[in-house]
Amino acid sequence: MRPLTTGLPTALILVCAMTGTVQAAPEIQNKVLAHAVNVELGKEAPRPHEAPLSSGALYPALAATGELARRARSQAGTASLLAEAASPGSSERGPTVGCPNVFTAGDRTNVRVNQDCSLRRQAEEVVAINPNNPRNLVAGQNDSRIGWNHCGYDYSFDGGRTWGDMVPPFFQYIMGDGHTADACSDPTATFDSSGNAYVAGVLFDVFAPASSYVAMKSNAGIGGAYYHSPAPGPFQKFSDDPVGVIASNNDPNVFNDKPFIVADSHRGSPKRDYVYATWTRFSATTAGVGFNSPIYFSQSSDGGATWSAGIEVSGAAAVCTVGSAESNANACDQDQGSDPIVGPDGTVYVSFANFNTPGFLINQALVVSCPAKADCSNAASWRAPSKAADTFDFQPFVPNAATGCSPGTQCLPPNGYRMQDSTEISISVDNNSRLYVTFGDFRNGQPNCLFTAANPTPPCDNDVFYTYSTDGGVTWSAPHTLTPAGSAQWQPWSGVTADGSTLWVAYYDRSYGNCEQTGCNDITLARVRNPASKSPSVSHRRLTTASMPNLVPSNNPVQAGFLGDYMWLAVDPSGNPLVVWADTRGLGGTVEEDIYFFREED
Numbered sequence: 001m002r003p004l005t006t007g008l009p010t011a012l013i014l015v016c017a018m019t020g021t022v023q024a025a026p027e028i029q030n031k032v033l034a035h036a037v038n039v040e041l042g043k044e045a046p047r048p049h050e051a052p053l054s055s056g057a058l059y060p061a062l063a064a065t066g067e068l069a070r071r072a073r074s075q076a077g078t079a080s081l082l083a084e085a086a087s088p089g090s091s092e093r094g095p096t097v098g099c100p101n102v103f104t105a106g107d108r109t110n111v112r113v114n115q116d117c118s119l120r121r122q123a124e125e126v127v128a129i130n131p132n133n134p135r136n137l138v139a140g141q142n143d144s145r146i147g148w149n150h151c152g153y154d155y156s157f158d159g160g161r162t163w164g165d166m167v168p169p170f171f172q173y174i175m176g177d178g179h180t181a182d183a184c185s186d187p188t189a190t191f192d193s194s195g196n197a198y199v200a201g202v203l204f205d206v207f208a209p210a211s212s213y214v215a216m217k218s219n220a221g222i223g224g225a226y227y228h229s230p231a232p233g234p235f236q237k238f239s240d241d242p243v244g245v246i247a248s249n250n251d252p253n254v255f256n257d258k259p260f261i262v263a264d265s266h267r268g269s270p271k272r273d274y275v276y277a278t279w280t281r282f283s284a285t286t287a288g289v290g291f292n293s294p295i296y297f298s299q300s301s302d303g304g305a306t307w308s309a310g311i312e313v314s315g316a317a318a319v320c321t322v323g324s325a326e327s328n329a330n331a332c333d334q335d336q337g338s339d340p341i342v343g344p345d346g347t348v349y350v351s352f353a354n355f356n357t358p359g360f361l362i363n364q365a366l367v368v369s370c371p372a373k374a375d376c377s378n379a380a381s382w383r384a385p386s387k388a389a390d391t392f393d394f395q396p397f398v399p400n401a402a403t404g405c406s407p408g409t410q411c412l413p414p415n416g417y418r419m420q421d422s423t424e425i426s427i428s429v430d431n432n433s434r435l436y437v438t439f440g441d442f443r444n445g446q447p448n449c450l451f452t453a454a455n456p457t458p459p460c461d462n463d464v465f466y467t468y469s470t471d472g473g474v475t476w477s478a479p480h481t482l483t484p485a486g487s488a489q490w491q492p493w494s495g496v497t498a499d500g501s502t503l504w505v506a507y508y509d510r511s512y513g514n515c516e517q518t519g520c521n522d523i524t525l526a527r528v529r530n531p532a533s534k535s536p537s538v539s540h541r542r543l544t545t546a547s548m549p550n551l552v553p554s555n556n557p558v559q560a561g562f563l564g565d566y567m568w569l570a571v572d573p574s575g576n577p578l579v580v581w582a583d584t585r586g587l588g589g590t591v592e593e594d595i596y597f598f599r600e601e602d
Contacts, residue, residue, distance in 0.1 A: 028061060030209045031284040032255035032291065037061050042399065042407025047289040049323030049355045051336035053282065054258045055418055055565050056124050056142045056149055056185035057204065063148040064182065064206040072557040074401070099587055100162065103596075105545035113139050113154045113580060113595040115165045120144040121593045122152065123564035123582035126188055130223065131265045132195040134572045135159040138224035139580055140187035140199060141595045142564070143167060151187035151201040155224035160578065160597045168199055168216055168227050169240035175203060176250030177210040185257075192263035192273040195220035198304050199227060200246065200261045200277065209252035213259050213279055215244035215304045230304035244304040246277045247296070253284040257293075258423065258565075262340045269346035270372055275300045277307065278338040278350055288325025294333040295352050295368075297340075299377055308377035313350060313368055317385045320356035332356050332366060332385050337423040337565075344431045346372030349473065351388065351437050353422035361393045361451065365425045365439050367473045388476045389467050392443035395419045396456035403519070404553050404560030412449065412460045412488050414519035415550060416561045419462070423565035424491045430500030434532045435469040437476070438494035438505050444485065459516050462488040464507050468532045482526045482538060487511040489524070491564070493579075495571035496531070503531035504577035504600075506569045512547055519550030523567075523581050525600060543598045548584040555591040563593065576601050 028034040036053035038044035040062065046052070062068050098115035114122045121144040130136035136157050143152025146167060154165040168187075171180055181203035189199045197218040204211035217230035219237060228237050230244040247256050259279040264271050281296045295314040298307045312333075320332040334355035341349050348370045355363050366385040374381035395410040404416030412419060425439045442462050447453065449460035465479040482505055483489040492507040509524040510516045522544040529537040553560045567581040579598045586592035 026207045028065070028206060029252050030211070030255055031252050032282040033057065033061055033206070035284070035291070037065065039408040040406050041067065046408065047291065049289050049334045049357070050291055051280070051293045051334050051353070051355050051422060052420060053255070054186060054423060055420065055562055057202065057255070057257050059562060060148040060183035060185070061206050068558060071553065101587070103545040103585070108543060108545050108598070110543070110545050110583070110596045110598055111160055111163070113163050113165070113597050114141060114143065114152060115163060116145045117587070118145050119586065119590055119592050121559045121562070122595045123562065123593050124186060124566060125564065125580040125582060125595050126568045127570050127578055127580045127597070128189040128191050128197070129570050129572050129578065130191045130195050130197070131193060131573065132220070134574070136223045137578065138189045138191070138197050138199070139163070139595065139597070140189045142185060142187065147183065149183050149185050151184040153187060153189065153199050153224065153227070157223060160599050164225060166226065170201060170203060170214055170216065170243065172240060173203060173212065173214055173243050175205070175210040175212050176248050177205065177208045181212070182206045186259050188260045190261050190263045190275065191265060192275065193265040193267050194273060196303065197222070197224045198261060198263060198275055200259055202256050202259050202279070204255070210250045211254070211256045212248040213246040213256050213277065215246060215261065215277070216240070217244070217304050232303070232305060244300065244307060246298050246307045247279065247310050255282040257282055258337055260338060260340055262342055264342045264346055266342065266344050266346060268344070269342070271346045273303070275304055276340050276342070276348055276376070278340045280336050280338065281310070285325045289323050289334065292325035292333045293335050295335050295338045295350060297350070297376065311377065311379045313379065313382045314352065314354070314366070315368055315382060315384045319364060319366070319385070319387045320354060322358050323356045337425055339426050341427050341429050343429045343433050345433065347433070348376055349427055349429060349435060351425050351427035353391065353425055363391045363393055363422070365389045365391060365437055367427065367435070367437065369473055386473050386476065388437040388469070389439060389465065389479050391421050391439055391441040393421045394442040394445050394451050395462065396449060396451045396453055398454070398456055402552065402554070406561060409561070410451070412462060412490070413456050413458060414517070416552060417563040418561065419490060420565045424493070426493045428494055428496040428503070430496045431498045432500055433472060434500050435473050436466055436494060436496050436503050436531060438464065438466045438492050440464045440490045440492050440507065459486050460488045461485055462490045464489050464492040464505060464526070466494065466503060466505065466528070466531065470532055480536060482528070483507070484511055487516045491567055493567050493569045495569045495577060497571055497575040498573070500532060501529065502575060503528040504569055504571060506543070506567060506577070506579045506581070512542065515547055520547040522547050523579065523598070525577060525579065543579060546585070549591050551584045551591050551593065559592055
């Protein structure tokens, strides 16, 4: 029988947990999720070479088990927290239905994307551009307005000046355990060449083992204003059933995580309008390090209605030397954070983080590809991984109750946000099939802020880099540094113009004012001209109109410790970048997370 509490709203679970009216939460049955929660709480140590579960999957479990309520009680009075949990919205309401907001400073405009009036967290964002109408945009985010987390999606028909939003019709889907999901995480979105929009996310239970990866469609002309079943039929636009099922498991040893989708929107491609999905498939095993997490792939050639059987595409290579849970000792099977992209000829490229490395906290960014003329649903069609770069993940592990940094988390004080280098690796491709991979790491970190420091303090020197390939990913350039010394920059995302003349990279930045010491942060946009050359030209632009306050338990005990695992940047047909990020400048002067948008136009 399904546990009673998993069918209740998160706010009610929080109230019950704090008042003692509900018995202790049942045990988490999915072994992957249970292990991730124990690592987060410091009850178990992460295994060597083990990839981390995404934050979007972890936080619903922390909420459902009462851990977030416990943290909140330690930081705030029960009465005030109960009042917030019982109230669905903020006391600050806009003049229209919804709560829009715009920050302006000079020629910079930051537009609030999610339109809910609640003080609920939105983070981990994506944005996609309709190739037939670049003013039509779709965005998505982990959205907590109806619980931790339930994917939310947004749409705009005026280039991002105004937005509408919704939660998608995922939650009527019956998973393998016979009931609907407790949470949805890591929303993802794309457009095909015909202007059809697709969204997807990972559904899962906390106290039951099931997890699924499902997709919905918004036909051309609807533009993401609502979603319906991808299955063809005379009433398709009016139906939300059936969903497109990419993966579905009811196995306590399997957890599907960190999904992204991308459509082939190139009109000259032999696989025009195919939709591709990648994700991390975590498995509890008795081999290797005890868990394995290869990158999986599936494709749809019929508008998201049906999907090919999932296959492992992270492959094997000489650069993967330790920790394999497979029969091949060089299997690259300890992975996380895949990002798929499609080249102009229809070739599919996927970047991801890999942990099959001998160095302690020295991991790597790998890239695999499937040629346009090959059957990508066949694992034999995929080229073995090449190494784009090493990543040096030396951020400190020391927990800090004041910042919200958890025992099993790497953070950069005075922020308590988790540093997940493995989920911020992005790949882009230009019309000449030149590839660009962007990532962040701590190779230049100061001794006072290294993982070896007993009491890590700023300044911390986390940096952002990119590397490129001019031969389809066979070989890669040395990493180019994009950020200044002496301060922290992290969570980059990137996109390249079609002609390859400009690489755009956006990231969180503590280099403004005294943010390196106080923990406030901004969003910076780097413009790299001639990126596939030995002498690129780099300039920077501050996108935020003012610094975002540091989110800590003292100003928001419920949301502290999490700013998402990634942000997003997309480039429109004119070569202009569009950026979305999680911003802590909350409604009514509060400190809480919402999604904001910026569009750079020449």
